[in-house]
Amino acid sequence: MKSIKGFTLVELLAVIVIIAILVIITMTSVSGISKKIQTNMFCTKIKTIEHTAVLWGEDNYNDLQKVNAGQNHEAVNCAANPGSCIKIQNLVDESYVKKDDLSNGNVVDPRDKSSMNTIEIKLFIKNNRVYAKVPSADAICNQ
Numbered sequence: 001m002k003s004i005k006g007f008t009l010v011e012l013l014a015v016i017v018i019i020a021i022l023v024i025i026t027m028t029s030v031s032g033i034s035k036k037i038q039t040n041m042f043c044t045k046i047k048t049i050e051h052t053a054v055l056w057g058e059d060n061y062n063d064l065q066k067v068n069a070g071q072n073h074e075a076v077n078c079a080a081n082p083g084s085c086i087k088i089q090n091l092v093d094e095s096y097v098k099k100d101d102l103s104n105g106n107v108v109d110p111r112d113k114s115s116m117n118t119i120e121i122k123l124f125i126k127n128n129r130v131y132a133k134v135p136s137a138d139a140i141c142n143q
Contacts (some may be wrong), residue, residue: 041110043141049088049107050132052096053121056086057130064123064130084124089117 007015057064067084088107091097100108106115122133 035111038111039140043137045107045110045116046134046137046141049091049097049116050121050134052091053086053123053132054130056091056094056096057123057125057132061125061130065125085120085122087117088119088121091121092117 064084088097092099092105092107097107099105104115106117108114109116119134119136122135124131124133
């Protein structure tokens with residue numbers, strides 16, 4: 001009798017199942033890494049916008065100082081004190097921040113590609129220095 005060399009159908013199916021399991025595990029890992037990268041990109045963009053808002057605040061220091069006179073910077077409420085806050089759209093309009101999406105003029109959130117233009121930035125003066133904070137990003141970026 002001849003000895004036939006090769007793989008049986010059961011062996012081939014076992015290898016295919018093992019490869020499929022490895023692919024599934026790899027895809028879920030890549031998906032998690034992708035989300036972390038997008039969150040890190042968002043936080044980096046927020047920090048850049050906060051630094052840009054500080055520059056805007058330094059350029060408009062006198063107006064900001066009048067609004068912030070005697071306030072506790074932690075208690076600044078954008079709704080009650082609109083002069084102590086600025087939206088990203090204002091920074092875009094005054095050429096402090098570049099638009100990501102040139103077709104509609106939006107600064108784009110890397111996590112879900114939505115517009116960030118309506119996000120408010122708190123501005124306050126402490127020890128004669130301007131500070132900026134995006135309260136809505138604190139929970140995401142301070143983990």
